[in-house]
Amino acid sequence: MLARRLYYILKPYLPRDVRITMRRIVARRVRAKSSTIWPINESTSAPPAGWSGWPDGKKFAVVLTHDVEGPEGVALSRDLAELEMSLGYRSSFNFIPEGTYRVSPELRTWLTSQGFEVGVHDLNHDGHLYSSRDGFSRKAQRINHYIKEWGASGFRAGFMLRNLQWVHQLDINYDASTFDTDPFEPQPDGEGTIFPFWIKTPVLSSGNNHTPAGATHITPTKRGGYCELPYTLPQDSTLFLLLQETTNDIWRRKLDWVAAHGGMVLVNVHPDYLPIQGNSRKSSKTVRDHYADLLRYLSETYGQTYWHALPREMAKFVHANKNQTTPVV
Numbered sequence: 001m002l003a004r005r006l007y008y009i010l011k012p013y014l015p016r017d018v019r020i021t022m023r024r025i026v027a028r029r030v031r032a033k034s035s036t037i038w039p040i041n042e043s044t045s046a047p048p049a050g051w052s053g054w055p056d057g058k059k060f061a062v063v064l065t066h067d068v069e070g071p072e073g074v075a076l077s078r079d080l081a082e083l084e085m086s087l088g089y090r091s092s093f094n095f096i097p098e099g100t101y102r103v104s105p106e107l108r109t110w111l112t113s114q115g116f117e118v119g120v121h122d123l124n125h126d127g128h129l130y131s132s133r134d135g136f137s138r139k140a141q142r143i144n145h146y147i148k149e150w151g152a153s154g155f156r157a158g159f160m161l162r163n164l165q166w167v168h169q170l171d172i173n174y175d176a177s178t179f180d181t182d183p184f185e186p187q188p189d190g191e192g193t194i195f196p197f198w199i200k201t202p203v204l205s206s207g208n209n210h211t212p213a214g215a216t217h218i219t220p221t222k223r224g225g226y227c228e229l230p231y232t233l234p235q236d237s238t239l240f241l242l243l244q245e246t247t248n249d250i251w252r253r254k255l256d257w258v259a260a261h262g263g264m265v266l267v268n269v270h271p272d273y274l275p276i277q278g279n280s281r282k283s284s285k286t287v288r289d290h291y292a293d294l295l296r297y298l299s300e301t302y303g304q305t306y307w308h309a310l311p312r313e314m315a316k317f318v319h320a321n322k323n324q325t326t327p328v329v
C-alpha cells in the first residue's frame with residue numbers, strides 16, 4: 001500500500017506527532033480494508049491435527065505479555081506488575097537489552113521473585129534485526145548472551161519482524177513475534193492460528209544439496225526446535241494509540257471468540273502506553289483502565305475455566321506435546 005510505504009520512507013525525518021498522525025491515517029485505511037480478517041479471522045480457529053486439549057481439561061488458555069519500549073515503560077513496569085498481582089495474574093516483561101535504556105538487575109530480580117517472567121525484546125529495536133544474514137548472526141550472539149544472563153526463555157523481535165528459520169539460532173524455548181491476524185504490522189502476514197505451535201529445527205546433513213534457504217548457520221539444539229506463541233488479541237498500541245478506540249470492546253469480543261474456540265488468548269500490552277487515552281475528547285479512560293477492566297472481565301466471566309500460564313510454561317507444554325502442536329505442512 002502506497003501510504004504505508006511512504007510512511008516507512010519518511011519516518012526517520014518526521015517529528016513524533018506527525019509520525020503518529022500518519023500512522024493513524026494508514027491504520028484507518030488498513031482497518032477499512034480488513035474487516036473480514038480483523039480483529040477476527042474465522043479461518044484461524046481450528047486446533048492443530050491431533051490436538052488433545054489444555055492441561056487439566058481447561059477450556060482455553062491465557063498468556064499475558066509486555067514489551068517495554070523505552071525509559072517510560074521501565075518506570076511503569078512495576079506499577080503494571082502490581083496491578084496484575086492485585087487481580088491474581090502474572091505475566092512476562094520483555095526488555096530491550098541494548099536500546100534507549102538499561103533494565104536494572106533489581107527490577108528483573110523483583111519481577112521474577114514475584115512470579116513474573118523476564119524475556120528479551122529484540123537487541124537494539126532499530127527495525128534492522130533481520131536485515132542481513134551475517135548481521136543477524138552477530139546480533140544472535142548478543143541476544144543469546146542476554147538470554148543466559150537474564151535466565152530468559154523467550155524472545156520477541158521489535159515491530160514483530162520475523163524470520164522463523166533464522167530464529168533457530170537463538171537459545172530460546174519460544175519466540176513470540178507472530179500473531180493470528182494483524183494487518184497493521186510491517187510484516188502483515190499472520191500465522192493463521194489461535195494455537196501455539198512447535199517449529200522443528202531442520203536436520204542438515206553434510207553434503208546435503210537441499211539445505212533450506214537461510215538455514216546455513218543453524219546448529220541443531222538439544223531441544224530440536226522452539227515453540228511459537230502468536231498473539232491473538234490486538235496490541236494496545238493498535239487499538240488505542242492508532243485507532244483511538246474509547247472502549248475495550250474489541251478486546252472483549254476477541255477474547256470471547258478465542259475462548260469459545262478453545263484457543264490461546266495472548267495479549268501484548270506495553271507499559272509505555274498505560275497513560276494513553278484512545279481519544280481524550282470522547283473518553284478519559286486510559287490504556288491502564290481498559291487493561292484492568294479486561295482482566296476483571298476475564299476472571300468474572302470465565303472463573304477457573306481457563307489455564308493461565310506464563311509464556312515459558314506454555315512453551316514447556318507445547319514442547320512436551322510437540323506431536324500434537326506441530327503444524328502439518
Ligand SMILES: [Zn+2]
Nearest residue numbers: 067069158159
Ligand atoms: Zn517493541
